[in-house]
Structure formats: C-alpha cells, structure tokens
Amino acid sequence: MSNATTTETKPAPPPVDKMKIKIDGREIEVPKMMPDWQGKLQPTTMLQACAAAGHDVPHYCYHPKLPIAGNCRMCLVEFGTPAMGPDRKPVLNEDGSAKIAKSVLPYEPTSPRGAIACATPISPGMEIYPNSPATKQMREAVLESLLINHPLDCPICDQAGECKLQEYSVDHGNAASRFVEEKVHKPKHVDLGPRIVLDDERCILCSRCVRFTKDIVGDDALGFAQRGSHNTLTNFPGKQFDNNYTLNTVDICPVGALTSKDFRFKMRVWFLKETKSICTSCATGCNVIVGSREGNVYRYEPRENDAVNSCWMCDSGRLNYKWINREDRLTEVQHLKSKAQSWPMALKEISEVLRKASSGSVAIVASARQTNEELYLLKKLATKFNAITDSVPRHGESDKLLLNADRNPNSNGAKLIGISPAQMGSNLPKIADGIRNGTIKTLIVFGEDVTKHGIGTDLLVKLDHLIVSDILPNKTTESAHYLLPGCAHAEKRGSFVNAKGRVQRFLQAIQPKGDARPEWEFLHELVFNVTGQNGFASIEGLFNQMAQEIPAFNGVTWAVLGDAGVTIPT
Amino acid sequence: MPQQYRLILKNIDAPGYTNDLDCYVRHGGYEALKKAFEMGPRVSPDGGTVSGPEKIRKTVLESGLRGRGGAGFSAGLKWSFVDRKSGKPIYLICNADESEPGTFKDRQIIYKDPHQLIEGMIISCYANDVHLAYIYIRGEFPEGARILKRALAEAKAKNLLGKKILGSDYDLEIYIHRGAGAYICGEETGLIESLEGKRAYPRIKPPYFPAILGLYMCPTIVNNVETLCHVRHIVNMGGADYAKLGTPNNTGTRIVSLSGQVKKPGYYEIEVGKVTIGELINHENFGGGLLDGRKLKAIIPGGSSAKVFKAGEKFKLKKKGADGQMTTVEVDMLDLPYDFDSLQAAGSMSGSSAIIVMDDSVDIVEALANLSEFYAHESCGQCTPCREGSLWMSKALHRMTHGEGRKQDADYLLNIAQNIQGRTICAFGEACSWPVLSFVKKFKDEFEAKGAADESRNKVAATSKVTIAASPQR
Ligand SMILES: Cc1cc2nc3c(=O)[nH]c(=O)nc-3n(C[C@H](O)[C@H](O)[C@H](O)COP(=O)(O)O)c2cc1C
Numbered sequence A: 001m002s003n004a005t006t007t008e009t010k011p012a013p014p015p016v017d018k019m020k021i022k023i024d025g026r027e028i029e030v031p032k033m034m035p036d037w038q039g040k041l042q043p044t045t046m047l048q049a050c051a052a053a054g055h056d057v058p059h060y061c062y063h064p065k066l067p068i069a070g071n072c073r074m075c076l077v078e079f080g081t082p083a084m085g086p087d088r089k090p091v092l093n094e095d096g097s098a099k100i101a102k103s104v105l106p107y108e109p110t111s112p113r114g115a116i117a118c119a120t121p122i123s124p125g126m127e128i129y130p131n132s133p134a135t136k137q138m139r140e141a142v143l144e145s146l147l148i149n150h151p152l153d154c155p156i157c158d159q160a161g162e163c164k165l166q167e168y169s170v171d172h173g174n175a176a177s178r179f180v181e182e183k184v185h186k187p188k189h190v191d192l193g194p195r196i197v198l199d200d201e202r203c204i205l206c207s208r209c210v211r212f213t214k215d216i217v218g219d220d221a222l223g224f225a226q227r228g229s230h231n232t233l234t235n236f237p238g239k240q241f242d243n244n245y246t247l248n249t250v251d252i253c254p255v256g257a258l259t260s261k262d263f264r265f266k267m268r269v270w271f272l273k274e275t276k277s278i279c280t281s282c283a284t285g286c287n288v289i290v291g292s293r294e295g296n297v298y299r300y301e302p303r304e305n306d307a308v309n310s311c312w313m314c315d316s317g318r319l320n321y322k323w324i325n326r327e328d329r330l331t332e333v334q335h336l337k338s339k340a341q342s343w344p345m346a347l348k349e350i351s352e353v354l355r356k357a358s359s360g361s362v363a364i365v366a367s368a369r370q371t372n373e374e375l376y377l378l379k380k381l382a383t384k385f386n387a388i389t390d391s392v393p394r395h396g397e398s399d400k401l402l403l404n405a406d407r408n409p410n411s412n413g414a415k416l417i418g419i420s421p422a423q424m425g426s427n428l429p430k431i432a433d434g435i436r437n438g439t440i441k442t443l444i445v446f447g448e449d450v451t452k453h454g455i456g457t458d459l460l461v462k463l464d465h466l467i468v469s470d471i472l473p474n475k476t477t478e479s480a481h482y483l484l485p486g487c488a489h490a491e492k493r494g495s496f497v498n499a500k501g502r503v504q505r506f507l508q509a510i511q512p513k514g515d516a517r518p519e520w521e522f523l524h525e526l527v528f529n530v531t532g533q534n535g536f537a538s539i540e541g542l543f544n545q546m547a548q549e550i551p552a553f554n555g556v557t558w559a560v561l562g563d564a565g566v567t568i569p570t
Numbered sequence B: 001m002p003q004q005y006r007l008i009l010k011n012i013d014a015p016g017y018t019n020d021l022d023c024y025v026r027h028g029g030y031e032a033l034k035k036a037f038e039m040g041p042r043v044s045p046d047g048g049t050v051s052g053p054e055k056i057r058k059t060v061l062e063s064g065l066r067g068r069g070g071a072g073f074s075a076g077l078k079w080s081f082v083d084r085k086s087g088k089p090i091y092l093i094c095n096a097d098e099s100e101p102g103t104f105k106d107r108q109i110i111y112k113d114p115h116q117l118i119e120g121m122i123i124s125c126y127a128n129d130v131h132l133a134y135i136y137i138r139g140e141f142p143e144g145a146r147i148l149k150r151a152l153a154e155a156k157a158k159n160l161l162g163k164k165i166l167g168s169d170y171d172l173e174i175y176i177h178r179g180a181g182a183y184i185c186g187e188e189t190g191l192i193e194s195l196e197g198k199r200a201y202p203r204i205k206p207p208y209f210p211a212i213l214g215l216y217m218c219p220t221i222v223n224n225v226e227t228l229c230h231v232r233h234i235v236n237m238g239g240a241d242y243a244k245l246g247t248p249n250n251t252g253t254r255i256v257s258l259s260g261q262v263k264k265p266g267y268y269e270i271e272v273g274k275v276t277i278g279e280l281i282n283h284e285n286f287g288g289g290l291l292d293g294r295k296l297k298a299i300i301p302g303g304s305s306a307k308v309f310k311a312g313e314k315f316k317l318k319k320k321g322a323d324g325q326m327t328t329v330e331v332d333m334l335d336l337p338y339d340f341d342s343l344q345a346a347g348s349m350s351g352s353s354a355i356i357v358m359d360d361s362v363d364i365v366e367a368l369a370n371l372s373e374f375y376a377h378e379s380c381g382q383c384t385p386c387r388e389g390s391l392w393m394s395k396a397l398h399r400m401t402h403g404e405g406r407k408q409d410a411d412y413l414l415n416i417a418q419n420i421q422g423r424t425i426c427a428f429g430e431a432c433s434w435p436v437l438s439f440v441k442k443f444k445d446e447f448e449a450k451g452a453a454d455e456s457r458n459k460v461a462a463t464s465k466v467t468i469a470a471s472p473q474r
C-alpha cells in the first residue's frame, strides 16, 4: 500500500549538476549547488560536501537553518586546489594527474592556510583534508582558545551531556591547558527575559541565538556589548527577550549559556527518555521530542521537520505540558449512582444504554484535540445512531512564523472524518436545541467542557445519559453519568492532520495515570459492543483501516507516515 | 641627496595656505575635476567608444597606484572588480578612520587640505558611476569632521557636488559618517557594517567582497584618504607620467609618518622606493638621526601591525641587474628602499607607511606589552582565535612586565600568535599576532632572559607558591 499518492508527488527534478572533488583522499561527486539556510540553492560549501562524504566537520556557529556567521573557526580545514601554471593551465604530476597546490599563508608558505568549511564554496578538483594533522592542529587551537576563559562548571551545568564544548573537547581537545593567566569574568546569572537565563561566562559568542531571534523571528532583541574577549551577550537595554520563540535559543546554544527557567536544574538530560511526538497546542503540529522520566514529562523540544516547523517551535506550545502531571487528573472510572466502577462494568452498561438508543436520540461532541483514530471510532458510533456530531473550535492569534490561529491540533482530521461540519461548532446550537426539546436523550462528550459552548448544566440535567471522557475535571465531567478517564497524547499513540494537511503520528512517552486508558482502546470495545463491527485492535490497524475507508487519506499507512508525516489534500 | 617629493603635501603647511575652497581654487584646485569631465567619450583604437569614466579607470590602472591604507592593493584593479552589471547602485567610501598606531598622514590632508580629498573623491566617484559616497572619519577627529563638513558645504554651494555638477549630467552627494572610537572600523568590511549602523564586525569573505556585496549589499569601493587624493594628481598628470614617479610597481609618492626616538619626527612625502629606511631615519631632510648618544635597536616599518626589523638585520633580496639578470643581493635593514615590494620581500610590510623608531633605551618586552594591550583592547571579539588570543598574549606580556615572567613564555607567546594568524575573519588576526611573532623571534634572548631572571628571583623570594600578577581586565 506504499504506492499511496500524495501531493508530494512532483514532476521529476531536473538532473543535478555535479562536481568532482576529493575529501580525505577519496574522490566524490557532489552537487554544485545545495540548499542554504532558507532552502535557496547556493554553491555547495565544503562542510556540506564533507557531510555528503560522511565527514562531520566540527562546528559551533554554523547551523543549517541560520545565516552563516563564520565566527567560531572550529570548522577550519586544510585544503588544496589544482595548481595553475603561468599559462593558466593546470599543472600535471608525472602520472598525468592534476597537481594540487595546498593552500598556504601567502606570507609564510610553510604554514597551511585553512578555510572555514561552513562558508567556503567548493571548486572543481578541490581536495579537502578534514582529518589531516594541520586540520586537527587548527581545531585543537580553536578549542583551546574557547576553553581558556570558560568557567568549566560542567558539574552544575544544565547543558552537561548535550554540550558541544564538552563533546568536541573529548574528541579534538588537548587534555592539559597551558593557560596560566587569570580568566575573564562576566555576569553569571542574567535574566534575559521571562523564560531565559544567561550565563555569560559559558557563552562562546557563536551568535546563533542572536541570528535566530533577528533573522528567524524578526525580533532584534539580542546582541553583543563590549569588545574582544570581554564581549558579552546581552538583551538591548530596557528590552526584554520575550517573543514567543525565545526557548529555541536554548536548544541551539551549543553550550550551557542559555538555559530555560522552566527546565534548568530539574533533570540531568541523560536521564530523560526521548519520544517522538507532536505539539497539540495549535494546528501547525510542530514535531517535538518529549523528554520524560518515570511517568513525568519534563520538557518538549522541537524535532526537525522541514515540511512543518523546520527546527523550531513556539514557547507557548513548548511549555503547555504541565497539565499532564496535574494533581487533579481524572484517574478513575466513575458513575453517578454507584461509587467505584471498573472499566468492564462501565463499558458494559454504556454499551447497553447505546444499544437501546433509537436513531437520532444520540448526539456526540468530540474534540478536535482528539486523534484521527479516536474520531474515526466515534464516527462509527455516530453513523449507527444517525447522531448529530460536532467539535469545539478554538481560536487565538496567529503569527508569521509557526503559530496558527486554529488552536486545535486536529481540526482537519475532525472535518475529514466527518465528526465536525465544515463550519466547526455550527452543530452545537442544534445539539442544544435537541436536548431542550427532548429529541436528544443521550450525549457523548469527549475532551470538551460543553457547558462553555452553549450546552449548560441546565440542559445537561435533562439528559437521560451523559457519557463523558476527559482528562481534567470541569463542569461537564461533574455532571457526567459515566465518566471515563482518558489520556494525554504523551500517554498514547495516534495521528493528527495539521493545518496544511500533513498527517503526522505521535508515539507514547509515558504510562497513563491511574485507571486512565487510551480513548481508542475503549472506543474500539464500545464500537464492537454496539455495532458488532470488529476493527483492528491496534493503532496501526485502525489507522490503516481508516485511511482505506476515508478517501482523503489516500490509503496512506501508519508505516508510511514515518517520523515526518505525509501531506494529503484537504 | 634624498629629498622629499611633495605632491599631496604640496600646499600643506605652506605659509598662508588655508583649508577653504577659495584658497584651494587659487592653487589650481578642481582643475583636475574639470579635466576629468572633459575626458570622454573617445573613440578607442579598436573602433569602440571609451566613456570618460572608463578612460579615468584605465588611467588609474596605468598609473600603477597602490592603496595607501595598508594592504597596498592596486587601486585600478580594485575598481575593475566592481560589479557594474548588478543593477544596484555603486557606493564609494573614503576610509578616513586612520587609527593604526604610528600613522598620522591622512589627518594632515583632512585638517589642512580637505578639498584635495573631495576633488579626488568626486573624480573617483565619477570614474565609477557612483552617485552617493561616504567619508567614514575616525571618531577622535571631531574637528576634522567639522572641517570636512564645511568643505563639503562650500563645494556644494559652488555646484562641485549635488545635481548636474559643473553643468555636466553627473550627480553626486558625499556624506560624512563619524566613527565612535574603534580601530576595527578601519577594516573595510567592519567599516561598512558600522556605516550601516551595526556593530563593526568584519564580514566573512567569501561571500561578502565589497566590490560585489558591500554597503547595503551593493557593490562598494573602499579607498584610503591618501589613495583618493592621488587620483586627482593622476588625472592631472596622466597615468603614464604619474607612473614615472617612484619605482616600477611602486609608483607615485607616499606620505611616511615617522615617529619614535628620532630628532625630527613628522610626516614626509617621498617618491616610493627612492629613499631608504636609513635615510628616512638619519638624513637631515627627514628624521635627522637618533637622539644623541643612542643606538638603534629596532624599527617597525609600516604601522604597529607590521613585523619589526632589528637593527643590523640583513635580508637577501632579488634584484634586477643592469643586464636584466636577476641577482640576489644582501641588504642591511637600513638600506631597504622604502616601498611596498622591498619591505614585503624582507618579511614585513610598508602597511600604512608609518615608521616607529626604537633606540637602545627601549625595553623590548615593555614595547611589545604596550602594543599587545592595544590589540587586546581593539579586537572586535567576533572570531575565536583573535578574540581569545589577543587578550591571552596581552595578559602574558603584562605578567612578564610585572616581574612574573617565565623562561618558557617566549615559546608560549609564539605559539599563541601562530594559532591566530591566517585563521581569523579579518586581517586584525595578523595585525595582533605579527608584532608578537616578530618581536619574540627577533629578540628571543631578551624575552628568555627576562623570564629566567623573574623565575630565579621569584624562586628565592617565595618559598613555594608562584603567584601570578593580576592581569589588566582592559
Ligand atoms: C584592522 C585593520 C584596520 C585598518 N584600518 C585602516 C584605517 O584606519 N585606514 C585605512 O585607510 N585603511 C585601514 N585598513 C585597511 C582597509 O581595510 C582597506 O584595505 C583600505 O581602506 C583600502 O584602501 P586602499 O586600497 O586605498 O589602501 C585597516 C585594515 C585592518 C585589517
């Protein structure tokens, strides 16, 4: 089924112009042009060519999604180009091969002149020596320089474990320092803004954070003050570093200079389990890594996906995880009349209720925060009772970078699956009317507080049956006849369709709290009990079945979604 | 007899010569501009037409003029690199940041003969289809900026600037921009960033060559004050005649700033290569010799970044004999002709043509410590090797001059400097490491002796612990 057609099928690209160069003695053909930080084709750099040949040239200031600065000099490499005779023709060796002139200092021809791989374009016949003694010497010297004024407070540094300075020092550094002078001291605990703390002594002045906020966000909030070795990263006087993307600078800071107030000192990074997931705070669906340990979520970090969020995510989405660990999470199956209820009893009773329900007497309010798989199962129930369905729209302000005005992660899924009408929320008044005039006797609510959306408690009390599944308590859960504790997305698997029609899956990071169960699991049971249809009892199976049934999904499979997702027409 | 040749300085310091427009015009000022406007278009031998501006560019190339700011790069060649097909405006910037220690030539022109510069600029702008030009002047020259401002206003009032200059169809505006006191603003790409209102962080090359992606990402020419003045004389004299001044490949005249321990420090204009270093120091037409009873120890030949020459140092130079054969001759440092190529061949450079003379009263370690402190202070701090290395060297030298030297410090310094040169974004990397490399190599015995003396004294004084003198934070 991997022949799924998607909008990504484009006409075959024109053949790529290539160039032959040598890297570490091996000849390799690389494209003459490669995408720069904005995705525009530009002459291929030495660093890109080396990466294509499997050589990771160490670097600090270079970041594939930021304009090139060339300031750290960590990526210096020794290189040579075909020697040219006075007649401007290549000079040949005795064996007929092109003679290579190694690049040397014009004023000291015995010393190699390196080039920064991150910014230097390759040229035909060029030879790059990423592992030569001269390259290693240049690298060691840069590292030594970076370390002489570094506080070396790794034991208390949040970056320890994911610090490029630590990493490269182990790989490329000298063990002992010759530095006997006094170190430069700089501010240690600088409050840059509401979410970021800066340790200027740890900063290696790579300007990644400066370029990010200026060139990606468009908020020229950071810069350097002072001169020379006293250079100090700072926010402009009187201007807080407070846009909705500040925390990305913590991710791209190669050292522990920028730390997240939310995360600092909470957890050593090497204890964190990393799970591929999706942010649920808006319809963009930024790809994230959930960092968790022993059932608790500690942080979200963006996960690169050029079709969605590049390497970034917004602060509001990133910090919107604390509710997962809230004390008042719903963790028990509840029934109004009897106290403790178990899943089998509740599902049995609900099944009986629904089996007896007549066509048109049931309404379903689902949530556009639910997964495709859950909505698909709810749709099956809806079809059985000819139920009127809807979900709740959620809006905020959008920005130019990532944040979408639609704050539901799966509005497109809800629409494609047919739970939500084209105008999301337009059925809610009809449902309210139906309850008021007594035609609707059973209401199923998932993940929304309908009392805030025109179906107040005065209406809810009129229902014969109010079946609710949610994660946190609210007015609707308080009125429920049956309350089924559901899962945060970090506690289950599933998929969403983002604003641009990208179907993306997310994986389970932590175990559900208490008795909570993934919604698709118990919905699957209910659908079987009520309709007799037995779908797949696995998320993969469910997804694949849905994609077969619903034309828009084009028969995409769970496996094909992969980590980056697939775009479908919406 | 070695003599001055005052081309640029012709009127400067002449009795009664003032820096206003009238005086300049009385002395033949702006005649070269009129001549420039009359130069084209002409039919060239091959039948094509050569525009006036193109003709001037060819004349400047023919003159052999080399940049007087530091690198000595051919001005005509630099102009030929300008991207004239981009459809973007072309800018010209006059580099009046003159900050290289020892250098005080551009300021003579700015303060005493500003119209000479303005005329040179107008011609250069006309030659390069520039309609907007800037003078980037060092922040420490507030009076110079005021003088230039007045001169520009005078020129504008006489339609030497503005729209349809002197009845031609050529428009030009020149603006003054004052720096804020940083040496790095003299580096051309740092200057451009500063002019754009940013921190003067020099740009990486590739891709930001000023001729292609300069000011506001438009093609840009950056030339030194003195270089631009020469353009006026080249147009006046013709390229071929100008090239007869000086020596082959080192044409024209050049103002030398002579400072340090000589009897008559000052600025002297010479035909390039026609006067030796020794003559500049000792001849009565120039420095007039060392102070009485002193012996020469060293000179820095081209501004503080140039590698030092030690008294008595000999160089093997290739020389073309009368028969056209190349022969190698041994030349004493003092007998080096003061020009671009000889000084480069001797391992240093003529740089900003500033000679700093040091006699035997100078403590060479102190002298280097002083220079290094300057460079540590002026490093812009953008790139790692220079940012960290410049302060590191300065701290080590400070320690050495405060009785805490070590014998190994000589090699320590050489190694730090070696790790800077050639690895940085801009030539400041060389500027800060070359003094250290040359001083320590050429006076290694003095550095080691000082370190060894400190070590043995400190060993006696302290029972065990070696304390390191607190280094300057600045
Ligand atoms: C650190 C540094 C400082 C410099 N300072 C000056 C300066 O003050 N004045 C100047 O004309 N050139 C200075 N230069 C040289 C300029 O970068 C540039 O080469 C020059 O202005 C070009 O003019 P020219 O070709 O007419 O010499 C400096 C270069 C460096 C690397």
Ligand code: SF4
Binding pocket: A202, A203, A204, A205, A206, A207, A208, A209, A210, A233, A249, A252, A253, A254, A255, A257, A258
């Ligand atoms: S804070 Fe981090 S990202 Fe910013 S300049 Fe310093 S080291 Fe680079």
Ligand code: SF4
Binding pocket: A279, A280, A281, A282, A283, A284, A285, A286, A309, A313, A314, A315, A316, A317, A318, A402, A403, A404
């Ligand atoms: S832009 Fe949207 S999806 Fe991305 S992090 Fe922010 S809230 Fe989450």
Ligand code: SF4
Binding pocket: B184, B201, B202, B378, B379, B380, B381, B382, B383, B384, B386, B387, B424, B425, B426, B427, B428, B429
């Ligand atoms: S070499 Fe020095 S002055 Fe030049 S960019 Fe680097 S740090 Fe700045």
Ligand code: FES
Binding pocket: A058, A059, A060, A061, A062, A069, A070, A071, A072, A073, A074, A075, A076, A116, A117, A118, A119
């Ligand atoms: S990665 Fe920093 S200079 Fe290339």
